[in-house]
Amino acid sequence: MKKLFEEKTVLISGGLGDIGKAIAIAFAKSGANVAVGDIQPSAQAASLLNELTQLSVKCSYTQVDVSDAAAVDAWVTEATNAFGTVHIAIANAATVTIAGLYKITDEQWSKELRVNLDGAFYVSRAVTSRLLQQDQKGSVVFVGSWAAEAVHAHIPAYSVSKAGMRMLCQCMALELAPHGITVNEIAPGYVDAGLSRKVWEQSPAQKEDARLKVPVQALITAEEVAEQVLRLSDPGNKHITGSILLMDGGLSLVR
Ligand SMILES: NC(=O)c1ccc[n+]([C@@H]2O[C@H](COP(=O)([O-])OP(=O)(O)OC[C@H]3O[C@@H](n4cnc5c(N)ncnc54)[C@H](O)[C@@H]3O)[C@@H](O)[C@H]2O)c1
Numbered sequence: 001m002k003k004l005f006e007e008k009t010v011l012i013s014g015g016l017g018d019i020g021k022a023i024a025i026a027f028a029k030s031g032a033n034v035a036v037g038d039i040q041p042s043a044q045a046a047s048l049l050n051e052l053t054q055l056s057v058k059c060s061y062t063q064v065d066v067s068d069a070a071a072v073d074a075w076v077t078e079a080t081n082a083f084g085t086v087h088i089a090i091a092n093a094a095t096v097t098i099a100g101l102y103k104i105t106d107e108q109w110s111k112e113l114r115v116n117l118d119g120a121f122y123v124s125r126a127v128t129s130r131l132l133q134q135d136q137k138g139s140v141v142f143v144g145s146w147a148a149e150a151v152h153a154h155i156p157a158y159s160v161s162k163a164g165m166r167m168l169c170q171c172m173a174l175e176l177a178p179h180g181i182t183v184n185e186i187a188p189g190y191v192d193a194g195l196s197r198k199v200w201e202q203s204p205a206q207k208e209d210a211r212l213k214v215p216v217q218a219l220i221t222a223e224e225v226a227e228q229v230l231r232l233s234d235p236g237n238k239h240i241t242g243s244i245l246l247m248d249g250g251l252s253l254v255r
Contacts, residue, residue, distance in 0.1 A: 003031030008235065009083040011035040011076065013066050013123045014093030016044055018193035019143065022222035023090055023229050024048060028055040030230060035079035035086065037064040037072075037123075038093065058083065066093045066119030067111070076126035087138040088233045089127035091120035091165075094143070096158045096195045109157045116161035121168055128172070128181055137180035139233045142169045143225075144185040146248040162187075166244065173242030182241040184232045189248025192219040215250030 010027045014020045015036030024034050025048075034052055036045060036059065045061035052059040060082055064075045079086050094116045097108045124140045131138045147155065148162040166185060173183035190196055190210045200207035211219050228247055232240065246252065 003029075004234065005030040005032035005088075005230075007031075008087045009033040009035060009079065009085060010088040010090060010233070011037070011079050011086045011123070011127055012090040012092055013037050013064075013119065014143075015061075016040050016048065017092070017195075018197065019188075019191065019222045019225050020090075020092045021048055022193075022226040023092065024052060024059075025055070026223070026226035026230055027088075027233075028052045028057045028059070031057065032088070033058040033083050035060050035062070035075075035083065037062045037066070037075050039063065039065050066123055067114035069118075069122045072119070072122040073126050076123075076130065080130055085134055085136050085138075086127050086130065087136065087235070089124050089138075089140045090143065090229060090233075091123045091140065092143040093119055093123075094158070094161070094195065096155055098154055098199070099157075100153055101156050104157055112157035113161050113164070116158065117164045117168070120165050124168075124172060124183070128176060128183075131181055132176075132179060137235070139181060139235075139237070140169075140172065140176075140183040141229050141232045142166075142183075142185040143229070144169070144187045144244070146187050146189045146246060146252050148187060150252050169244070170242045177241055180238065182232075182237055184240060184242070185244045186225065186228050186232060187244050187246045187248065188220055188225050189251040190214060190219050191222060191225060193222040213251065213254075214248070215254060218249060220247065220249065
């Protein structure tokens with residue numbers, strides 16, 4: 001039986017992070033070829049590429065800084081040359097600086113917006129402009145956060161970047177709607193992986209506090225995020241666009 005994403009190619013930024021890797025593996029299991037990009041050196045990608053190859057899909061790795069528009073464009077050109085068409089873009093790369101408005105430096109503020117917001121724009125624009133040129137349908141999923149709407153005073157740059165990403169998602173969804181390209185956001189709450197896990201490793205008590213704060217009393221796994229990203233990328237979907245899939249276990253209901 002044909003797999004859902006067979007003959008499709010997905011491009012994932014921040015693909016060596018915990019959530020990015022889970023997304024790459026989930027797509028490969030569903031038959032997609034995978035172009036992974038991350039700022040980390042190529043040697044760091046070896047085990048993921050090995051795992052993807054064992055799933056019998058084509059894959060590639062490019063070291064790329066998403067805040068550099070020209071580098072992103074070169075990455076998408078390389079992926080297009082290798083795979084034909086890149087049908088799906090997952091804008092996932094991000095950093096977080098824990099520093100309030102009067103502690104964060106200008107450099108930290110600007111870097112966070114450049115990576116999280118500008119980077120998401122460069123990646124989604126580079127993929128969808130080629131889809132338009134090739135007259136192909138496809139999808140974009142922005143990996144956002146519940147922090148886009150719930151005030152997190154200790155991570156203002158991150159929250160502002162994710163709020164900006166939300167409007168970017170909606171503007172792009174409207175522009176691309178007549179072209180059969182859907183654009184959506186997944187907004188996870190506390191994920192037991194990546195950026196949050198790094199914080200909780202320094203302070204394990206905070207992790208249990210976080211879990212107990214969530215109405216469903218559970219942290220999200222990277223694999224659970226990936227599952228929802230695949231749903232939003234379903235080639236059969238034409239009606240769900242410009243939407244935000246809030247996946248926070250009810251966290252935002254109690255704040
Ligand atoms: N972990 C959570 O609790 C959580 C919750 C909500 C949303 N998210 C979102 O999930 C996404 C993935 O985060 P994660 O938790 O897996 O963190 P992670 O740190 O494991 O992954 C982020 C990846 O982005 C890469 N990256 C950073 N700067 C880059 C740049 N300039 N260019 C290219 N790549 C760059 C990093 O090298 C890393 O591999 C992010 O968008 C994050 O905001 C995470």
